[in-house]
Amino acid sequence: MRRAAQYAGVALVATVLISGCGSSDNGKKSDDKPSTSAAPAAPSDAPAAKGGRLDGVYGARSTDGVIGMSVSQGKAVVYANGGKRACTGTVDEKADPVKIALKCADGNTERTAGTVERADGKTLVVSWGAGKADTFTRTGDPAELPSPIKLGG
Numbered sequence: 001m002r003r004a005a006q007y008a009g010v011a012l013v014a015t016v017l018i019s020g021c022g023s024s025d026n027g028k029k030s031d032d033k034p035s036t037s038a039a040p041a042a043p044s045d046a047p048a049a050k051g052g053r054l055d056g057v058y059g060a061r062s063t064d065g066v067i068g069m070s071v072s073q074g075k076a077v078v079y080a081n082g083g084k085r086a087c088t089g090t091v092d093e094k095a096d097p098v099k100i101a102l103k104c105a106d107g108n109t110e111r112t113a114g115t116v117e118r119a120d121g122k123t124l125v126v127s128w129g130a131g132k133a134d135t136f137t138r139t140g141d142p143a144e145l146p147s148p149i150k151l152g153g
Helices: 002-019
Strands: 056-062 065-072 075-080 085-092 099-104 113-119 123-128 133-140
Touching: 065 133, 075 099
Parallel strands: none
Antiparallel strands: 056 065, 056 133, 065 075, 075 085, 085 099, 099 113, 113 123, 123 133
16 A cells, blocks of 8 residues: 555656646736637546557666656656655657656766666566666556646646
8 A cells, every 4th residue: 555655646746747837927917718628638548649658657666765657748757766866858669679868856867868678568677877777567557647737827
């Protein structure tokens, strides 16, 4: 139960980061009405629009603790070191093999250049440029996560 709660927390934060946060209006007021043409959320049994085959929420254990990763529409977030390390970036599914390029907020480079060694829908094995390798287990689907949260606006 605790492990599921850890991954759910990582997934929620990752969704917020991947979706973007804040407001782009720079504090200006607008008389524009919100668009009403937004598409409804995709049912959980349908693939997300523009989603990749790796889209999902993953968890792994390594010598430095629990690692969470969320992949959605070509973007990725990795949390490590007890959630103290956050790395964000991109997933290039067109590359062969698939490449993950991240930048960590604290400057760490252990998990910034990844190569997907195996992805079978349940397990994702990533070799990192710094010599580490992680075997992630899929813990969720982005379509099942709460809708993105907008902060500050």
